[in-house]
Amino acid sequence: MNSTIHGSIAGASLAILSTTCAAQAVSLYGELDTGLAYVNNVNGHAQYRATSGLIDGSYWGLQGTEELGGGAKAVFRLERGFSVTSGEGFNDHPAYVGLQSDAFGTLTLGHQYDLVHDYFAPFALTGGTGGTAFAHPFDNDNANNTYLASNSVKYASPSFGGFSLGGMYAFSNEAGAFANNRAYSIGANYQGGALSAGAAWLHVNGRGNTSGGAYDPVVLPGSTGEVFNANVGTQNTYGVGASYTIGDFVLAAAWSRSTYSDVVNADAGDAAPSVGFSNYEVNGVYQLTPAISFAGMYTYTKASTAHWHEGAVQMTYALSKRTDTYVEAVYQHASSGAPAVINTNDPSSSGNQLLIGAGIRHHF
Incomplete structure (x- = not known):
C-alpha cells in the first residue's frame, strides 16, 4: 500500500513538474564579438588595438515566457553587456518584464530600447549588419542604441495587415519635477512583401539633469572641435x-x-551652443552565398556649422550557424573644424579618421 501511495505521489509530482515546464520557457543566449583594429588618427596618433564589439558588442542574456492562457503570456528579458578584452560590464542592454497578448500586443516595463531603435534603426546599416562602427556621427539619432530609456513603460501592437505601431514613456522619477529628465517616443512600421518601412520620434526633457531619470548625458561636439558630455x-x-x-x-x-x-x-x-544633425543614408546588403555577405553604406550628416561624410564597407564569412568572421573599413571626413569621430573611438586631431578592423563573433 505504501509503495502504491509513494508511486501516486511521485507520479503526481512528475505531472506537475511536466506541466510547469511546458507552461514556462527560459533560455540563455548571448554573443562574443572581439577582434583587432587600426585607426589612423586618435588624438594625433595611429592606434592599434584589440576590440570588443566592432559590430554588435558582447553580451549575455536570459529571456523567458510563461503561458497565462487565452493567448496571453508573461514575458521577461535580462541582458548585460561586457567587454571581452577587459571584462568590464556595461549597462547598455535591456532588462524588462511584461505581458504579451496575441490579440492586444505587448506591454513591458523596465530599462528598454526606445522606438527609434525598434522602428527606424533597422533601415540604417548601423542598426543591422553594419553594427557599432557604422553609426552616424556621435550616434546622434541613437540608431546604434547607444542609450536606453530607464524607468520606461512601452507598448507594441500586433500587426494589422502589415502595419504595427508602438509607444513609450520613461519617467523622470524626480519628486516635484515630473518632466525633468523624462522621455516619450512613438513609432510605426509596415512590412509587405519586398517592401518595409518605418518611422519614429523621440522627445526628451532635461536629459541628464538627474542621476535617476530617463537618460544619462549625451556626447556632443563643441564649437571649437572638442567633444563633451552634455545635459540637454x-x-x-x-x-x-x-x-x-x-x-x-x-x-x-x-x-x-x-x-x-x-x-x-x-x-x-558651462552653457554650450544648441546643435542639430540631419543624417541622410543609403545602404545595401548582398548575400553572395549562404556563407558570404557584403554590406556598404554612405551617410551625409549636416549640422548648423559643420558636416560629415562617412562611408563604410563590410564582409562577413560564416564558419558555422553560430560563428562568423568579418572585415570592415570605415572612413569619416568632417568640415569646418568639427572633430572626425568614428563611433567607439576617440576624436581625430584632424577632420579625417579611418578605421580598418577584423574580428570573430560567436552566438550562443
Whole structure:
C-alpha cells in the first residue's frame, strides 16, 4: 500500500513538474564579438588595438515566457553587456518584464530600447549588419542604441495587415519635477512583401539633469572641435526609413533629424551652443552565398556649422550557424573644424579618421 501511495505521489509530482515546464520557457543566449583594429588618427596618433564589439558588442542574456492562457503570456528579458578584452560590464542592454497578448500586443516595463531603435534603426546599416562602427556621427539619432530609456513603460501592437505601431514613456522619477529628465517616443512600421518601412520620434526633457531619470548625458561636439558630455534641455529625434528586397540584395535608405537645445557641459557646468544633425543614408546588403555577405553604406550628416561624410564597407564569412568572421573599413571626413569621430573611438586631431578592423563573433 505504501509503495502504491509513494508511486501516486511521485507520479503526481512528475505531472506537475511536466506541466510547469511546458507552461514556462527560459533560455540563455548571448554573443562574443572581439577582434583587432587600426585607426589612423586618435588624438594625433595611429592606434592599434584589440576590440570588443566592432559590430554588435558582447553580451549575455536570459529571456523567458510563461503561458497565462487565452493567448496571453508573461514575458521577461535580462541582458548585460561586457567587454571581452577587459571584462568590464556595461549597462547598455535591456532588462524588462511584461505581458504579451496575441490579440492586444505587448506591454513591458523596465530599462528598454526606445522606438527609434525598434522602428527606424533597422533601415540604417548601423542598426543591422553594419553594427557599432557604422553609426552616424556621435550616434546622434541613437540608431546604434547607444542609450536606453530607464524607468520606461512601452507598448507594441500586433500587426494589422502589415502595419504595427508602438509607444513609450520613461519617467523622470524626480519628486516635484515630473518632466525633468523624462522621455516619450512613438513609432510605426509596415512590412509587405519586398517592401518595409518605418518611422519614429523621440522627445526628451532635461536629459541628464538627474542621476535617476530617463537618460544619462549625451556626447556632443563643441564649437571649437572638442567633444563633451552634455545635459540637454530639449532633445527631439525623428527618423524615417525604407528597404526593398531584390533577390539576394537589400537596398535601404534612411533619414533622421536630431536637435539638442539648452545645452550645458555636464562636467564644467558651462552653457554650450544648441546643435542639430540631419543624417541622410543609403545602404545595401548582398548575400553572395549562404556563407558570404557584403554590406556598404554612405551617410551625409549636416549640422548648423559643420558636416560629415562617412562611408563604410563590410564582409562577413560564416564558419558555422553560430560563428562568423568579418572585415570592415570605415572612413569619416568632417568640415569646418568639427572633430572626425568614428563611433567607439576617440576624436581625430584632424577632420579625417579611418578605421580598418577584423574580428570573430560567436552566438550562443
